[in-house]
Amino acid sequence: MGKISLYLIILSVVIAIMTMMNVVYAQQKPQQIYAVASYLQFSPGTPYCNPFSPSFIGDIGSWAPLAFYNVFNGQWWPVLADNWTIQVLPNGSGILTVHLRKGFYWYNGSTAIPFTAWDVYAEFYIGIKAFNWFYPFMQPQYADEEVRVLDNYTIQFLFYKWSPTEWISLLTTWIDAPYALWGPVVNELKSMSPSEALHYGSSNISTIAPPTCFTLAPWYLKSIGPNYIVRELDPPNILQPWYAVFPFPSFQYYDNEYATKYFGSISGQMTAIIGGEANWGIAGISAGQAQTYEAHGVDISTIIPSISIDGLTINPNVYPWNIPQVREAIAYVINRSAISVGWPKVPNPYLS
Numbered sequence: 001m002g003k004i005s006l007y008l009i010i011l012s013v014v015i016a017i018m019t020m021m022n023v024v025y026a027q028q029k030p031q032q033i034y035a036v037a038s039y040l041q042f043s044p045g046t047p048y049c050n051p052f053s054p055s056f057i058g059d060i061g062s063w064a065p066l067a068f069y070n071v072f073n074g075q076w077w078p079v080l081a082d083n084w085t086i087q088v089l090p091n092g093s094g095i096l097t098v099h100l101r102k103g104f105y106w107y108n109g110s111t112a113i114p115f116t117a118w119d120v121y122a123e124f125y126i127g128i129k130a131f132n133w134f135y136p137f138m139q140p141q142y143a144d145e146e147v148r149v150l151d152n153y154t155i156q157f158l159f160y161k162w163s164p165t166e167w168i169s170l171l172t173t174w175i176d177a178p179y180a181l182w183g184p185v186v187n188e189l190k191s192m193s194p195s196e197a198l199h200y201g202s203s204n205i206s207t208i209a210p211p212t213c214f215t216l217a218p219w220y221l222k223s224i225g226p227n228y229i230v231r232e233l234d235p236p237n238i239l240q241p242w243y244a245v246f247p248f249p250s251f252q253y254y255d256n257e258y259a260t261k262y263f264g265s266i267s268g269q270m271t272a273i274i275g276g277e278a279n280w281g282i283a284g285i286s287a288g289q290a291q292t293y294e295a296h297g298v299d300i301s302t303i304i305p306s307i308s309i310d311g312l313t314i315n316p317n318v319y320p321w322n323i324p325q326v327r328e329a330i331a332y333v334i335n336r337s338a339i340s341v342g343w344p345k346v347p348n349p350y351l352s
Helices: 117-131 140-146 166-171 179-190 194-203 266-274 287-295 324-333 336-342
Strands: 009-011 014-018 032-036 067-069 076-078 081-088 094-100 105-107 112-114 147-151 154-159 219-225 228-233 257-262 280-284 299-302 306-308 311-314
Touching: 032 266, 067 166, 076 081, 081 166, 094 117, 094 166, 117 140, 117 147, 117 154, 117 179, 117 194, 140 147, 140 154, 140 194, 154 166, 179 194, 266 280, 266 287, 287 299
Parallel strands: 009 311, 032 257, 032 280
Antiparallel strands: 014 280, 014 299, 067 076, 081 094, 094 154, 105 112, 147 154, 219 228, 228 257, 306 311
């Protein structure tokens, strides 16, 4: 899990590409169609909605964590969790108690299931017992003690060895294993030894293809195919609790359907956006490709400069970055060692 993040100087054009969304009628809302310059690895009948499988398609993206965390300022934004407490014990272990928000539902387009602490329990019990999540701070032989439901909206985690960072990873993990589907797997694991559970995880759990895809977010999965993912905004009664998490959403400005389409390459993405098959995308493109977009009336928002977990991105076609000596000077001036030391200590210091 641990890795050392460094700032890098990346001389590329990173852009957000957006076409003008033509509105035929004043009351019609624009639909978001996002173009991706890669392929979607999807086949019917595969475990694409199994979070414990290598075939899991994370691009569906319709799940939420217990909380969001800002690595730059250390601030939290509670999502499925309402609040939590931490108790570090004298023996070096630690207890994380999480109190959940009420009112959320899992949804698959036709059936709604209330979200409770048992869903969080299924997520982490399976992860710890069968896949060694958070090892060595949590250990599979102690899974029954390390994950405990106190009531329907309170869950407690015991870290066998306390870590100043693992609890952050836990709170920011997507909750994507509803107990209604994964409860039988939890029960199977209960009687298994750690070695049996580990084998069961790789040989059985990772191959399970859920009969339906329940999501836990403002959008649910409406359909998926070889080169597309379509999400639909939750019905009003299921969507309502999300306003407590996102008090200033943009839901009302767009069509309820949000699509992602995969075109295999940057050239395929360009053809789709210019041809109107999609209306926005993100890519690193050349100056010539940028000119092609502009010639077809496509709006390009260039990120100059931008800071991301990958580094500092600058556009070499825009002043002053179009002067080679300026880029060379920046490369000499930036103290990479100091940046590495000063980077937020979110990666696990024990495993780096």
